[in-house]
Amino acid sequence: MAVSVDAGQGGIRQLVGRSVELNGLIRHAARARAGAARAVLVRGPAGIGRTSLLAAVADRLRAAGITVRHHTGRLDDAGTGRRGAGALFGPELTRGTPPAPPARDAYAVHRLLHGHAVGLMDKGPLALVLDDAQWCDETSLRGVDFILRRAATRPLFVLLSQRTDCHGPGTPVLAELLAQDRCALVELGPLGDGATSRIVGQALGAAPDERFVRRCAEISRGNPQLLHRLLAGLREAGVRPDAAGVHKLGALGDGVVASSVPDSLAGQPRHVRQVARALAVLGRAETDLLAAVSGVTGKRMAAAMEALRRHEVITPGTPDTMSDAVRTAVLADLPAPGLEELRARAARVLNDTGRPATEVADQLVLLAEVDEPWMLAVLRDAAAEAPGRATAKAAVRYLQRALTAALTETQRKDVRVELAKASAQVAPAMALWHLRQALDTAVGPHDRAAIAVDYGMAAVGTPNAPEAVRVLGTVLDALPDGPGAGVTLADRELRTSVEAALLVTAVNEKAAMATVRERARAWPVPLGDSPAERRLLSVASAYAALEGRPAREAASLARRALRVEEAAPAGWWVLGSSLVLGLADEADEALTGLERALATTRARSEPRLHIAALANRSLTLHGIGDVTAALDAARAAVEFAAQSERTAGTPMPHIALSTALLSQGRADEADAILDRIGGRGTDRHIWEWHHYLYAKGRARRELGDLEGALEVWRQCGRSLAEAGVTNPVLAPWWLPATTTLSRLGRGVEAAATIARAEESIRRWGTPRARGTGLLAAAMATGGRARLDLLSEALEVLADSPARLEHAKAAYQLGHELLSRDDAPAARRHLRLAIELATRCGYHALGAVARNLLVTAGGRMPQLAASPLDSLTESERRIAALAKRGVSNREIAEALFITPRTVEMHLTNVYRKLDVRGRTDLPGGLGSHKTPGHRRRRTAADATVPSH
Structure with a gap:
């Protein structure tokens, strides 16, 4: 493949960035033409431009009237006698020749080649150009040396090229040839910035930005072939060589580097390719694991790793890792059965050595068959190790793969429930579907009840809520009730969980709330001694508030629900109780509960609940007259909701934002x-x-x-x-x-x-x-x-x-x-x-x-009356935290607003107080009480002590 080449006048190729090397080779050819036979060996790695340079020299020599015989060695030609250098003299020399002549016949081959060369030189100067000579057989290359030694005073120019990043059958002969005085060496190095800039400009049709050129040079490492591949991708993507285009080079660069991997590995020994594939499957180098997966050990392993680093198959500057693009390229030529066997072996090795379940599962999900019992167990364990939103997609992938295994009905139902819990944060519709499937296959009321609770909670606020209300009602009817024989404490707790799930699923549904409320009237008020009872208390307080019963009653139920800090994370229960306390004029307790919900939902990455807590915190702040803080909280809710397509249209943040804006005029x-x-x-x-x-x-x-x-x-x-x-x-x-x-x-x-x-x-x-x-x-x-x-x-x-x-x-x-x-x-x-x-x-x-x-x-x-009185509540709160040395980011996290909002408020504070920064802030920032607001203990306070 010709790289870095343009067509010049008369069809002669003009090299970009190789003029020094080209002129030097032409001078060597001129001396040979004068009657002093010479050889030159051009060396360099794959893609560096050896082929282009040899082709350009051949064009110049032909134009000067010199006979040129040009051939490129091939890996398949190794050991085929005359089909190596012999092909320089035409097909008649290779037709009918045995594939590997015995050593005693080598002299005869050499004499035959020499005779043809002499015949050509009798007619005029001769140039023998042999590209990729490392792939030629030893006999053929020694024949070229034979001709060179016997034509010392004849017009003969021999031009050879050698790829230095691999070892072929002709490599030792080339080393011997180079040791002789009649053979010169030309090493091809990376392209310079000037040449790179010219190639970029020609390929993309515009004068390139300096940073663009520099980044192209970094990605291609001065290799013309890689540079041309990169530029072809940029041209196809419509990228311009300007400052804006610099940011688009990263992903394309990975692909270009990866595209060179097959060429780099093609000439490597088998053990190097084995290690490369094992490393591509595992993703990182650990000697024991690599040895077990690849079957390569000891010095051969060390040599293989060194070769992979030298060819940058291993990402430079990393602890022996491969980029994803390179991993894909390394495995691309491996047949499917071989790749399946390699991944299965890697999974077994990782499992047998006690690696984390997620590492083993990452191999299992790529297998065509998950057909061994241990594999299912590993996939489920890996999903259980991935509880957060950042890893939820991985957990979903593990469990979806587990569903394709040969499972019993019970196993399939359990995997669906686990899959629903994992997907609830990233794909609620998927979670509901799997729970519905699990409900259909569940056996017995207790089994169905546990799944129905998950179904109801996943359906809160979704179009599936009415269906979930119906399912929960049916399940509740089938559960044993009362203190009769056979009803255990576990049964009672399960029933209470279903009751709480039924109420919370219906509490925000206009069509279902009143009916469910009537059904719940006969239920006794729980004491709140268990998590399920406290959840039921929480949602009971919401129904009491919606029904308009005395605020002290609703607040009492909400406080009893919050009186114990649950080991389980705060959910809809804490949010509901907090909203009830806010309606009951207990604003401080309401904000405390909302901040508890916000902290948990942020840590667990539960977007729907986090957005709801932020929006309702805004409404609560607005309700106590802190319009500025309400506006900040609403904007934070809108920004958070906009981060995902699933939550971008959530209305409550926008309603809260509009409420605050209206109060601001x-x-x-x-x-x-x-x-x-x-x-x-x-x-x-x-x-x-x-x-x-x-x-x-x-x-x-x-x-x-x-x-x-x-x-x-x-x-x-x-x-x-x-x-x-x-x-x-x-x-x-x-x-x-x-x-x-x-x-x-x-x-x-x-x-x-x-x-x-x-x-x-x-x-x-x-x-x-x-x-x-x-x-x-x-x-x-x-x-x-x-x-x-x-x-x-x-x-x-x-x-x-x-x-x-x-x-x-x-x-x-x-x-x-x-x-x-x-x-x-x-x-x-x-x-x-x-x-x-x-x-x-x-x-x-x-x-x-x-x-x-x-x-x-x-x-x-x-x-x-004092400068401090000019501060708003939000400014005072933020300034007090800043005075204590809390960073802007920590303030934003503590108050659930954005860092930009913190900066804006602090700027206002500095201006109003006439100070330069947080170190100059005065004391007394946290002791402000707004005139006209005299807090009095209400009847609700007297009913139940504050938690």
Whole structure:
């Protein structure tokens, strides 16, 4: 194959980067033509350009009138006598010649070759060009030496080439020839940068970037053949030789290096190829393992490894490993039966030497047959060793391979359950399918119950949830119940697990929640003495909250569920209990539970649950008036969800983000986000659908569409009623609906709206519910009663974590007082509203409160008594961690936000406090309490001690 060659004038090839060597060979030929026979040996590794150089010399000599006889040696020619160098003189010399002439006939062969050479030289100068001479037989090469010695004063030029990275039958003769004075040596080295740049430019049709050229040289190692292969791939891929193209060279480079491997190994001894294949199967070099798999030991093993390093079959700079592309290339020419035998031998060796199950399984999954009992056991053990998301795909691969083995029905069912657990994190649909198959083959209620629990938990939040509810209900009916004979503690725990799975699978399903809740009414409340009982308590607290039973009862159940730190990781149970505590005004405990869920789901790489925890942490932070932190958490949830196609469309992060943006006065952005998600796939879910409708109504109101907002909120109220949800604070649509109706002068409708919510508000009974209920009632009322209700609402909300609602009440009271011409009192409450809104990041309310304060004749309040008071809650929290020496990345992980968000907040802190960096931050950052928020112990606190 010609490389580094262009067609020049008259069809003569022009070499790129080999002009020095070409001119030197032409000078040797000129001296030989003058009557001083000479030989030159050109040496170099495969692909370095020997063939191209010899072809270019032959072209020049022919153009100068010299007779040229050109032949290339072949490995198959070894030992075939005249078919080596004899082929230089035509087929008539090789036709009918025995394949291996006896040694006594070698002199006759030499004389025959010499006679033909003399006949040619009588007609003019002669050049004998023999490429890949190392493959020629000894007799033939010695014949060339015979001619050279007897034509010392004749016009004879002998040009030979030798590949240096392999050993052929002619190698010893070439060494002897080189030792003589009449033979010169030309060593071909790597191409220089200039030559590489010219070749790149010609191949890709543009002047190349310097970094592009340098990277091409590194990948090809100055080897013209590898360079041309690389450039052909780049040209086909449409890569330009500019700075942007540098980043695309890596993968193509691996392929180019791998493409040279077969050529490099072709000429190596058998034991080198055996070691290379064993290393390709194993992936890395451990002498004992390589010896057992390859059958090569001792000095031959050391020599083989040295040869593989020399030819860079082993990746340079690594502890004797091969790249994946090279491993594939090494094994490409091995027949399928041989490769199967080699992999099976490697698996047995790894297993017999006690290697980790995953290493053995990596060999087994590539076998055509997994037909031995130990193989199945290894595949299942390997899957059990791969619990995290990073290794889940490997576990799935192991178990899918195990399913192809000859299994009993029981084994197949067990493997399907294991496969479902492994695939739940990476392919939920696959997990559900395998669990359904396992359910169909399970025998007995206990067997079916354990699988049904996994099926229900895998179906949470998916379209399969209704089917899972039906399956769990059927399984539950078949289980023994009560204290009768034969019901063991294990039976009771299993039944409790099924009950908990049934409730949690249905809790967010509009069509199923009410029916399952009715079924669960007869169940006794568990004590919480076992994991299953604590899970049942958790989901029971969620049902109590949705039903709108007193907050203290729901919070009590949630606390009892969380009172013990489970050895098992936090899951939907911890998330559910945390959300209930947040609805019950126990924000600190709710955030603690959410952070526990976040830490576990991040460590175990459970994306659906992690995203849900992040989004609901945002809503909880928003609920306590930390809008900036809520926005950070929502953005983190959106970014995390976008990392996978399966979670990119998850609506809750976008709903949380829109909620925070609305409070910041960015209604256009919020509405656009809500329009994009469109509530798709959420209308059957209780939590997501009603939060979506509540936020969508807010967006329409802020954009001036009051009637559209009212319609959306009424839809929210109807949907909650259809689902049997009466909790007044889950999506408190009645509050903005009442205030909007009042604003439109439709007092009767406003009064009817709040009247329908009063019973649920009274029963839930938290300060947030009572305070917002008073606020809504005030807006639906006129006269002195409105003023009294607003004053009471302000007082009640001051004792709740609902700082946004507290700010709203202060604003509404200031607005009402101003309408009654009590400007001094109005200014006092408007300043409180501005202060609260500013601290919360509630820009939408802060703006209208400032305008009203100016109308009331007031000046803007001086909010910052000290520089620390100018910090938001998020900035204060991050600055306190930074002051303690926590890194930005650790802060981001601790607060479940991105490092960029941490940097942004710290920049704001440094600017506000006028400091240069974290070492200059003042003390007292963690001791801040926002004015107007007086935390009071609630009835729920008195019922059950805090965990």
